[in-house]
Every structure is written in structure tokens, then in C-alpha cells.
Amino acid sequence: MNLVTRRSVLASASAAGALAALSGCKRTAGASRTPNIIFLMADDLGVADISCYGAPQIRTPAIDGIAKNGARFTQAYANSAVCTASRVGIITGRYQYRLRVGLEEPIAPSSPGAIGIPPEQPTLPSMLKQAGYSTYLIGKWHLGFLPNFGPLKSGYDHFWGFRSGALDYFSHQNNGKHDLWDDDREVEEKGYLTELIGARTAEIIRGNKQSDKPFFISVHFNAPHWPWEGPDDEAHSKEIGSANRDPLGAKLATYIKMVESMDQQIGLILKALDETGQADNTIVLFTSDNGGERLSNTWPFSGKKTELLEGGLRVPAVVRWPGRIRPGLVSEQVIIHMDWLPTFVAAAHGQVDSESPSDGINLLPCLTQAAAPVNRTLFWRYKANAQRAVRDGDYKALKIGANGYLFNVVDDPLERSDLKKKNADIYRKLTEEWNAWNSTMLPELEASHTENFAAAEWADHINTPAVDGKAIDDGGDWPGLAPSP
Numbered sequence: 001m002n003l004v005t006r007r008s009v010l011a012s013a014s015a016a017g018a019l020a021a022l023s024g025c026k027r028t029a030g031a032s033r034t035p036n037i038i039f040l041m042a043d044d045l046g047v048a049d050i051s052c053y054g055a056p057q058i059r060t061p062a063i064d065g066i067a068k069n070g071a072r073f074t075q076a077y078a079n080s081a082v083c084t085a086s087r088v089g090i091i092t093g094r095y096q097y098r099l100r101v102g103l104e105e106p107i108a109p110s111s112p113g114a115i116g117i118p119p120e121q122p123t124l125p126s127m128l129k130q131a132g133y134s135t136y137l138i139g140k141w142h143l144g145f146l147p148n149f150g151p152l153k154s155g156y157d158h159f160w161g162f163r164s165g166a167l168d169y170f171s172h173q174n175n176g177k178h179d180l181w182d183d184d185r186e187v188e189e190k191g192y193l194t195e196l197i198g199a200r201t202a203e204i205i206r207g208n209k210q211s212d213k214p215f216f217i218s219v220h221f222n223a224p225h226w227p228w229e230g231p232d233d234e235a236h237s238k239e240i241g242s243a244n245r246d247p248l249g250a251k252l253a254t255y256i257k258m259v260e261s262m263d264q265q266i267g268l269i270l271k272a273l274d275e276t277g278q279a280d281n282t283i284v285l286f287t288s289d290n291g292g293e294r295l296s297n298t299w300p301f302s303g304k305k306t307e308l309l310e311g312g313l314r315v316p317a318v319v320r321w322p323g324r325i326r327p328g329l330v331s332e333q334v335i336i337h338m339d340w341l342p343t344f345v346a347a348a349h350g351q352v353d354s355e356s357p358s359d360g361i362n363l364l365p366c367l368t369q370a371a372a373p374v375n376r377t378l379f380w381r382y383k384a385n386a387q388r389a390v391r392d393g394d395y396k397a398l399k400i401g402a403n404g405y406l407f408n409v410v411d412d413p414l415e416r417s418d419l420k421k422k423n424a425d426i427y428r429k430l431t432e433e434w435n436a437w438n439s440t441m442l443p444e445l446e447a448s449h450t451e452n453f454a455a456a457e458w459a460d461h462i463n464t465p466a467v468d469g470k471a472i473d474d475g476g477d478w479p480g481l482a483p484s485p
Contacts, residue, residue: 034132035321036208036282037216037344038201038273040266041090042259043083043140043166043225046292047076047314048299049259055297057252058259062267063286063318070284070320071329071367077391078290079337081305081312081382082106082451083165084142086289086337091123091143091154093341093358097381097441103448105306105383106165107142109175111449116144119153122353124341126155128216131350136204137161139197139220152183156218159183160200166244167222169193169229170237175244192231194223194258198265202272209276214348219269220289223262226250228295230257247457255295280322283347285340288315294458300413306452308380308389308398309415321347324368333366333373334391343367379437383444384452384467388478390434395423397430397478404479406430420480431478 048054052064052072079089079096084106088096096102101115117123125135137151139161144150151159160182164174169192172180180187189196201219208215228249229237240246266286273279291312292298293305303309317335319325339360345352346362365371380389388399394410406420406427420427454466 033281034214034349035347036214036278037128037133037347038269038282038284039216039218039220039340039344040269040284040286041139041218041220042262042286042288043220043222044290044293044296044305045224045259045288045316046296046298047288047301047311047316048297049224049292050316050318052318053316054299058256060259060263062263062270063316065270066266066284066286066320067318067328069322069327070318070325071331073317073331073333073335075332075334076287076315076317077313077334077336077378078288078315080105080380081290081307083140083289087143088117089336089338090289090340091117091125092121092356093124093338093352093360094356095338095359095379095441100442101144103383103442103445105448105450107144108165108449108451112447113145114148116149117154119149121154122356123155124344125151125216125218127341127345127350127353128348129155129157131345131348132213133348134158134208134211134213134215136215136217137220138201138204138217140165140167140222141220146184150184158204161197161220162222166225166227167193168227168237168240168244169222170234173244176241192234192261194221194261194265195231197221198268201265201269205269205272205278206276209278216344216348221262221265224255224258224295226293228254228258230254231261232257250295252295283319283321283344285317285319287317287337291315294453302414302416304453306382306384308382308387308400310396310409310413313380313389319367321367326370329367331366331373333363334376334378335363336360336376336378339363377433379434381438381441381444383448383450385464388434388438390430390437392430392433395419395426395430397427397434399478402479404431404481427478428481431481434478 050063051060052067078086080086082105084104085096085102088102104111129135135156137156137159141151141163142165145163162179164179167174227244227246273282291305298311301310301314303311342352342358342360342362346364352358375393377392385401390397394408396407396409398405405418407415450467452467455461455464
């Protein structure tokens with residue numbers, strides 16, 4: 001049973017109805033044509049790097065417009081604090097720890113080559129394809145390499161983008177190796193990567209104007225992931241060469257230009273929808289794959305990418321669907337990446353694969369029917385520093401290394417007030433929930449890759465050691481947990 005909170009009391013009158021609606025994928029009254037769907041995703045963007053989430057220096061009018069004309073979620077989570085694992089959760093609609101590839105944090109050059117999304121695994125694009133959609137991925141994949149894995153093997157009809165975790169914005173190389181593809185054919189193109197992604201997406205939208213099939217386009221930007229290069233930084237790109245991870249290039253002014261360039265491309269994508277008359281019948285979602293990296297703004301949360309603190313997990317999430325989602329809706333519903341699969345499949349009047357049921361929920365009642373927020377119990381783990389987390393209602397139990405904590409993340413979003421001793425019963429309940437959930441997932445493996453940011457690289461991570469790559473077998477014990485009576 002979930003914990004009772006202020007919000008759950010207020011929502012109790014309609015929670016039962018909302019839960020019933022969340023479980024279904026039925027076509028709702030007044031639905032018209034099957035909608036197109038565009039899934040816009042940034043890479044390593046902080047939750048507060050968007051104007052409508054409080055960014056003081058960055059201007060994002062296109063993304064803000066999605067929120068103004070649709071919904072903005074205030075409690076949106078990533079499936080993981082790093083990209084590959086989150087992308088597994090997104091594409092499968094399930095906890096990533098159910099698949100071997102989901103243990104990679106992230107897939108790295110040292111990761112075994114036999115790791116990736118299995119072609120037989122049902123995915124969001126494959127389910128939408130079964131519902132009659134044309135499916136496209138433009139941008140980042142990072143879920144396994146040829147010949148065994150790739151977008152075309154996992155439900156996408158067409159792919160234009162890159163397979164690795166990051167790409168130089170001008171040379172289109174990852175550590176000296178060229179990595180730009182049109183389907184399974186390697187291609188050479190000139191231009192700033194963010195702009196190329198925007199242009200290719202707009203081209204697809206215009207090309208589908210006369211199609212009798214709806215489209216699903218995953219637009220997975222590289223921005224604002226390193227290397228930190230703005231649209232005018234081609235000279236710097238040539239200077240750093242194959243050294244993609246360039247700490248010396250980490251300048252806030254450059255970061256701002258990268259985010260604003262991405263927003264400009266999103267504006268061009270939205271303009272293509274308007275000019276082709278497809279805007280009113282298209283769902284547009286914008287989010288990020290995980291929390292922000294070193295240059296990002298995660299206020300009012302602490303923590304960054306690779307950390308299960310709120311700043312490593314909280315992401316922006318804005319979505320519009322003209323005529324179905326009320327403009328200006330602000331939702332306190334707790335959501336997570338894997339909710340988008342059942343939500344989009346429901347909007348498409350499709351069916352979630354019975355052999356791979358989603359661990360997420362259908363958000364359409366919340367978005368289109370003003371359903372009250374419902375309580376969620378969500379779980380995470382991250383191998384580096386033996387991190388574990390569970391959120392139940394407003395409370396979150398967190399483990400980092402040898403330390404355990406309990407926070408009310410609604411009252412204390414910075415996670416500064418440890419309630420573990422004051423509310424020992426709640427701490428015990430949450431840790432027991434996490435242990436029960438974890439027993440149903442794949443175990444951590446010493447062979448899997450994991451990353452963190454240590455004191456040698458980040459000055460504010462005082463005494464944080466670099467990971468040794470070994471899985472931590474803590475026997476299910478949480479620090480500070482007294483034996484049961």
C-alpha cells in the first residue's frame with residue numbers, strides 16, 4: 001500500500017476512477033483521426049534549463065510554446081541518471097533492469113559488442129508500427145551497434161543519425177570515428193548537427209503531408225551533450241579533433257547557445273507542422289533523457305547526471321495535443337519515461353504487447369480528462385557508488401555508498417533534511433519495497449559499464465572516488481535500518 005500524503009487525501013475522491021482509466025487503452029469520446037506523434041528529446045539537459053521551468057539566462061520560446069499550448073509536468077522523472085539505461089526504459093516502456101542492455105550505464109567502447117536492444121523485444125516504434133504508423137528515428141540511438149542491433153531492427157522504418165553516445169557537432173565523429181548514418185548506410189554531410197537534425201525532421205513532416213498513414217518521429221538531439229560547441233564553433237571543433245570530451249570547452253555561454261539552437265530547430269519543426277496543416281492532429285512531447293551535466297541548471301534540486309539525487313533524475317516534460325490537452329495545464333502527477341509508451345499506444349488506438357507489459361501508466365486521463373494525480377511508487381538503482389532509490393508518495397528513500405537517507409522531496413526538494421530517524425517506519429517500508437522490487441530485476445553485473453563524476457574531475461564532489469566498476473552486493477541492507485522487532 002502506498003503512503004498516505006497530503007496530495008493523496010485531496011485526490012482520494014477521484015483516484016479510483018483515474019486508476020481505472022489509466023489501465024485502459026480505449027478510444028475516448030470525440031477522438032478524430034489517429035494522431036501523428038513527435039517525441040523531442042534533449043541529451044543531458046537540466047530540468048531548469050528551459051525558460052518555462054525557470055531558466056534565468058536561456059531563452060526557449062519554442063519549447064515554452066509547447067507548454068503554453070499544452071501541459072507542463074512539475075514532477076517528471078527519467079528512468080535512469082544516464083542515457084543508455086533511460087533510453088531502454090523509453091523504448092520498451094519497462095524498467096531497464098529487465099534487459100541486459102539496461103545494465104549498461106551507458107554502453108561504452110569497452111562494453112561487450114553483443115549488448116543491445118534485442119530485435120525481438122517489443123518497442124514503442126514497433127507497437128506503433130503495428131497500429132499503422134510510419135516510424136522514424138532522427139538523431140541519437142545508443143542502444144547497440146551493427147550488425148546485431150540498430151533502429152531498423154527495433155521498429156523504426158527509417159533512421160538518420162548516429163549510433164554512439166555522443167558526436168562532434170561538425171566532424172560527426174566520436175573519438176575520431178565517423179558515425180553518421182542514413183538507415184544502415186554511412187553518410188557524409190556538412191553542417192552543425194543540431195541544425196541537420198531539425199532540417200531532416202522538417203523534411204519528413206513535409207513529405208508526409210499527403211500520406212494516409214500517421215507518423216511517429218523520435219527526434220533525439222545530441223544537444224546539449226558534450227562536446228560543448230555552439231553553431232559558430234567549427235574552428236574549436238577542428239582544434240579539439242578526436243577529443244570529444246573537452247573540459248576546457250565547458251563554458252556557460254557556449255552551453256546557452258547550444259540549448260537555444262536546439263530550441264530554434266524545434267521551432268522550425270513546429271513551423272513545418274503548421275505550414276502543412278498537420279499541427280492540430282499531432283502530439284508533440286519534449287523532454288530530456290536524464291538530469292543535467294556539469295553546465296546545467298537543476299534548481300531547486302541537487303545532484304547531476306549519474307546520481308540518484310533529484311537533479312540527476314528530474315527532467316522537463318511538456319506536451320501538446322490541440323483540442324485534447326487544455327492549454328496551460330500544469331500537472332503535479334508524478335511521471336517517468338516509461339509512461340510514454342502506454343500513453344502513445346493508447347493515443348494511437350493500439351495495444352501494448354502482452355508479452356512485454358509496460359511498467360508505466362497511461363497518462364491520457366491526466367492530460368485529456370483532468371484526472372486527479374494518483375500516487376506512484378517508483379524505483380531506481382545505479383551501480384556507481386551503490387546507489388538505490390525509491391519514491392512512494394512524497395517520500396524518497398535514497399542510498400549512496402554506505403549512507404542511507406529519507407527525504408520528503410515535495411517539502412525538501414534539495415534533499416537536505418534526512419528524516420530517516422524521525423520517520424523510521426516510513427524508511428523501513430520504502431526500503432522493504434525496494435528490496436522486493438529489486439528481487440524481480442536482473443542483478444548488477446561486474447561486467448557492466450558504469451560512470452560517475454569524481455573529485456578529481458569535479459571540484460564540488462569533495463572526496464568522491466572514481467568508480468571501480470564492480471557490482472555492489474549489499475545483501476538488500478540499507479544503512480541505518482534497525483532490525484525488525
